[in-house]
Amino acid sequence: MPLTELVHYFNKRRRLARPGAGGEGFEIVDGRVRLRFAGRVLGTLFQPVVGQGEAGVIGHEAHLQVVAGDAGGVPAQAVFLEARDDDELVHLDRSVRTLHALNFLLEREQRGGFLSLNVHPQLIRSVSDHHGHVFEGVLARCGLTPDRIVLELADDGFGDPARLAVAIAEYRERGYRIAIDNFGRHSADLERLERLAPDVVKLDRCLIGHFGHLSLAKRVMTELAAEARRLGLQLAIQCIENPLQLQVAREAGADWLQGHLLGRPAVGCLPVVRPRRPRRAA
Template identity: 50%
Template structure:
């Protein structure tokens, strides 16, 4: 389905036919970028590259950029924190759809994996069968679930049975799954084993400490070894300095992400791109 027709269909499905004159809708900007207006705010997609140990690009994580009614920047985290449960689910759905549309318009065949952030509640709803429309959007954009990584942050405070079941169901449908910000709230390896994601993304606090503290670097290395023993791939994110990259490489991480690697941008890097900093560090 051509993208303009798909956007019209989505606006009809989500908002009863709302278009540029309506309050909540998707629209195409002058540069062919897809934007979303939701609750009086403007939402855009940014993509941050994720590279492998040898420096080659494997994909991008999609991030939201938000402007308020007056054009001021707004923190996406604040919007989700202030939203009701129903509004947060709608925001998650809208954001994932927006990111897929923007990812696809750039020539998805050359862009590798697409990582999307979901709340635990949204992932539960997704696994419960509410992803049918999302799957239709993927198919219309020429993408398969195998190209998508579903990222969720686990706070570690609740019983993980339901979340583990949701992760298993999503994996069974072909999606990759990731626990995001591991180490911010909990470093429980047994809980991580029960959740059984494909990928574990280390929180910035771990690599931040390991970048300049010898003991923290040792602890990080031991924890990463345990995670790799479970057969999960490791992403070291929020890398902002050569020292942090060096610590991440020493820990045995498989993938790398952060401002030193590449800043979020509306334009994806080509799949064959290699990051010189990582190439030099792995040599």
């Protein structure tokens, strides 16, 4: 379906779901899709994710960008604070992921790579079941399938993990891959991680270390990498900002690498490296 028709379709769906939304919705500006919400214009930035060794770019994480209407310099994620109730926040969260999916479609370089999207924690608390069903329909309209999507979920490490575990199981049943984001910020409970059973665990920036503390960071990340492999998980190390951090992350055995040193969030995607096909025997 052409982009203009997709935007028209999703705007119609928004008006039906939120009749009082007024002028809010999607628009195409300079060849990119934007989202108007609460007096702001929102866009998408893509940050590359690099694979292990010489794998190169294997996917991108989408970040929300405030394009206009935010003279106070409020961080993009603070837009969610503008939601008037849980229903509107859930609707906004899905709209933001739809925005990112639409802009991902415009990227010729993304073919073969995955798109990583953040899910707001309130959606998990507000939606009781059938997680991923509504967004699967959005992806289908965009010509994407859940196996191309990594959903990043936050876990504070303290509350009852039962609801989050159910949501993860339902997402995975539909074919999405799941990453637990910022692991180690609040808690590094491996038994809890095993119960949640994601596909990927992304370490919090506090664990990557800084100059003078990289030896400790290497020991911690090496141990966590070993535990991740034991649990059958992939390990992602993010917020890599200098060559020493990159060296530590690689030596620790990280599967995914991400950070400003490897690529800052940008409007366009970097070329994705496609795996080589094995040669046939002569």
